[in-house]
Amino acid sequence: MSTTRSGPPPVRERRLGRARLRDLQVVWIAAVLVVLLVVFSALRPTSFATSFNLLNLVSDAAILLLLATGMTYVIITAGIDLSVGGVLVFSAVTATKAVDVTGSLLAGAATAVLTGLAWGLLNGVLVAKGRIPALIVTLGTLGMSLGGALLLTGGVDLRAPGDLNLGLGLARWLGVPLIVWICAAITAVLGVALARTRFGRHTYAIGSNAEAARRGGVAVNRHLIRVYGLAGLLAGVAGYLSLAKYGITGVSAHSTDNLQAIAAVVIGGTSLFGGVGTVLGTVIGVFIPVVLQNGFQILGVRPFWQQVVVGAVLVAAVYVDQRQRARRDQ
Amino acid sequence: MSAPLLEARGIVKSYGHVEALRGTDFTLLPGEVVALIGDNGAGKSTLVKILSGSERPDTGEIVVDGQRVEFGSVEEARAAGIETVYQDLALCADLSPAANFFLGRELLKAGLLGRLGVLDNAAMRARTQEACERLGVRLKSQAAPVSTLSGGQRQGVAVARAVTWARRVVFMDEPTAALGVVQTRRVLDLIRGVRDSGVAVVLISHNMQDVKAVSDRVEVLRLGRRVARFETARVSMEDLVGAMTGAVEQAGEVEQTGAAGTGPAGAVEQESPQ
Ligand SMILES: Nc1ncnc2c1ncn2[C@@H]1O[C@H](COP(=O)(O)OP(=O)(O)OP(=O)(O)O)[C@@H](O)[C@H]1O
Ligand SMILES: [Mg+2]
Secondary structure: OOOOOOOHHHHHHHHHHHHHHHHOHHHHHHHHHHHHHHHHHHHOOOOOOOHHHHHHHHHHHHHHHHHHHHHHHHHHOOOOOOOHHHHHHHHHHHHHHHHHHHOOHHHHHHHHHHHHHHHHHHHHHHHHOOOOOHHHHHHHHHHHHHHHHHHHHOOOOOEOOHHHHHOOOOOEEOOEEHHHHHHHHHHHHHHHHHHHEHHHHHHHHHHHOHHHHHHOOOOHHHHHHHHHHHHHHHHHHHHHHHHHHHOEOOOOOOOOHHHHHHHHHHHOOOOOOOOOOOHHHHHHHHHHHHHHHHHHHHHOOOOHHHHHHHHHHHHHHHHHHHHHHHHHOO | OOOOOEEEEEEEEEEOOEEEEEEEEEEEOOOOEEEEEOOOOOOHHHHHHHHOOOOOOOEEEEEEOOEEEOOOOHHHHHHOOEEEEOOOOOOOOOOOHHHHHOOOOOOEOOHHHHHOOEEOHHHHHHHHHHHHHHOOOOOOOOOOOHHHOOHHHHHHHHHHHHHHHOOOEEEEEOOOOOOOHHHHHHHHHHHHHHHHOOOEEEEEOOOHHHHHHHOOEEEEEEOOEEEEEEEHHHOOHHHHHHHHHOOOOOOOOOEOOOOOOOOOOOOOOOOOOO
């Protein structure tokens, strides 16, 4: 039963060095993003680095950022949420219907948020209490929510209420779309909450060692339900905002949202094994694919390359993470 | 002889087809150090998990201060002043020592921030540092996650955590398994210190020297049952080993009177439960 260790000091120092490296992971991906921005700006100073184009970049990323932030929480608990795109669409549909019935945009927003929350809580209950793997649960609710949205709309995209599309959809503050401000504010709050609050701490603890968290007195099931609920709620908000931005419910436009969100989270340094990750990393992870796509477009590189490059980066990020885990657990 | 602080009666616990505990008893008096010994698989860790609220028995009673209790969760056992160093340590490897130390009872900032759930990391770090230093666990960095610590340091963090929070009972499931000679001695000293402060300690160990050195009494588990109890001062190493392996079983189930219990033959566990 007794394990004796010989020469622990050097081992310990090397391990500490690695810990610092891991902390630097966010810095590394931030550097990659900066390099991309610099290269594209240098190659096409007149078109890439214009404020109009940068604003485009940010607008494209904003709604995905909400999904990815919720996904960050979920993945840190060592879970996954494949349902976000379906929940987004379903929420957009129910919001449209609610506005139709009540004539109130506020009722529409509330409906979207509550619908998203309900799907998220369903995910959470099935994962935590039903002990069904998150991959299966959320694959199931992805199908249910997408199918449900098609049933509700009869397969035809609904148009957003006009005052929503022309109001919130076009509104700007300090020259930046209001939608971007909203997404940025929510992301910032959740980033701080993850890093600084007890809720965030328990999220990391569960992903790191759920049994230890339970024995430490953390209400693991309740917490998991809340985390999935949060991811669903954010998908609901995203549904309402995308309705405002694009003017339609987009029933068939969101089937790969989940993969985009997961890619962003993982590229941003969050571990699929749980316990490790930051919202800041996710923000950078959202922007890298967006910048690539935009840059390729402007350079005249065929845009399909973006998918190839992002796929490769994703695999590389997971490989590095796995290597670090293996070394740690040796 | 004082009334038991904590008692287990006829605890049964099965995992599928494996009967980990088959109606075991256990007694802990106030302010004593009891060594719980037995071969691998005897059921020691299972008993500790049940008495610390992290698992529930199939049948059997847990009695604290003469009152029958049911620990539905770890928190309920904690509320009764019971803390545990688990054999697997139950640390979150990705979190800092301080985060582990305060897991489930985080300190929050004062005022509005605290009400929003904002952590007071500085205070938690300082108190963790203090507790670890008292135990001689030297941590190079408070920020580095537990995964970067050596096995001994991790064990030190787990021991310091349990000892700091315990008000009445500390269970220590092989707390010195990964420790060097010096650190082991520190933990043994710590156990005496904890006892002197009025907190009872249950030590699980395979090291009979340590058991002899630090315990007041010994309870022996074999195949999921308590088979013998001794007063440490009056028992030989051979008797302990004999009771664990069953070699001396036929020579009369060993019970030294005068310690706890219900009489000379009280703790002699026969085949029938209770
Ligand atoms: N979670 C579990 N699932 C299945 N079987 C278990 C579980 N926990 C314990 N057991 C079984 O229960 C029995 C007692 O295990 P326990 O860990 O309590 O023994 P122990 O006395 O602590 O042994 P050791 O000295 O090796 O730590 C063993 O046969 C073990 O295989
Ligand atoms: Mg054990």
